[in-house]
Amino acid sequence: MACNRASFAPAGIFVDAANPILLKTDELGRIEIVVRDGVRMIRRDVRAARWWAWLAAHRAAAREARALVRLAGIDGVPALLGWDGCELLRSYIVGAPMQQARPRERGYYRDALRLLARLHRRGIVHNDLAKEPNWLVRADGRPALVDFQLAWTRGRRGRLFRLLAREDLRHLLKHKRTYCAEALSARQRAILDTPAPPSRLWRATGKRLYKLVARRVFGYWDNEGKGRVRD
Ligand SMILES: Nc1ncnc2c1ncn2[C@@H]1O[C@H](COP(=O)(O)OP(=O)(O)O)[C@@H](O)[C@H]1O
Ligand SMILES: [Mg+2]
Incomplete structure (x- = not known):
């Protein structure tokens, strides 16, 4: 501005x-x-x-x-x-963080779902949407997102991306349950009731972490008999 x-x-x-x-x-x-x-x-x-x-x-x-x-x-x-x-x-985006603005309009969540879908289509997962201060309510009532420090930025790749994208969605639906619960659809309630099990998140993220450490510390990752892969 x-x-x-x-x-x-x-x-x-x-x-x-x-x-x-x-x-x-x-x-x-x-x-x-x-x-x-x-x-x-x-x-x-x-x-x-x-x-x-x-x-x-x-x-x-x-x-x-x-x-x-x-x-x-x-x-x-x-x-x-x-x-x-x-x-x-x-x-700078003119508005107030969610915990102050407390958005109760259905339209806010409809637009927030669209915004999230746009992020995911570009291969970005936010990863920090449980925090209300990262959601803004703009002067015209529409949503905005800030704070991409923890974002996944490597494109739409496989199981981990889908798992994390679904967690983004689940965190948004939690805020909807807080401020506008009557507008939750049956499908959205079902998503809220099924968080990614810690075991699935661990399998998806833990293995990546292990590979990273293996590469950094030992200089290679033994790729299941397909030969050594160097960074
Ligand atoms: N572009 C922006 N426009 C308006 N307010 C913002 C903007 N970016 C951040 N803020 C405000 O500043 C706060 C802190 O910024 P954020 O990027 O979330 O920092 P942190 O990573 O330390 O949480 C946000 O919660 C929001 O209220
Ligand atoms: Mg923040």
Whole structure:
């Protein structure tokens, strides 16, 4: 959103180029509303991460940048405005996080399902949708998604992708059950009643982890007799 030198944050707090507004700070860094060249945007500052978390914070921000590139142009996802290895800039979306806005309209969930389907069609799974602060309710009542640090960004590949995509959906339906339960369909209730069993998630993710460690530590992965595969 363009504005002249300064603009107002949702809470009505004055924000200008010299006074960023801190939204959140934790081990992985700092999230702020900033104004650059008169445009309000969100900055994730990885330099503010704790020293022992710096590598994880850097990887998470790089993953978020990758996801935002793949999702470019989707209404309801911030645009990537910059990533230089230290600072990730994304477009500001006017709205409030779900826990504040408490969306009770059916339309919100209909649009949220469509948004999720668009993500999945582009081969991105969000992986952090249980958290209400990652869902925004925009000024016009429509949904938006932020925080792609944990996203799966490697395209639509096999069983793990499908499993994680279904978990994305299940987390959205949990929010629908909280705020708009009467609009849940029978099929949606059935999905809510069948979370991915930990054993399936472990088989899908644990084996990948084991392969990764095997490759990193031993330099190879013995691929069931098909020969050694090097990175
Ligand atoms: N593009 C955005 N537009 C508006 N608010 C945002 C945007 N990105 C993040 N926020 C707000 O900042 C909060 C923290 O950002 P988020 O990316 O979720 O950080 P973290 O990874 O630390 O959870 C979000 O919960 C949301 O309320
Ligand atoms: Mg978040």
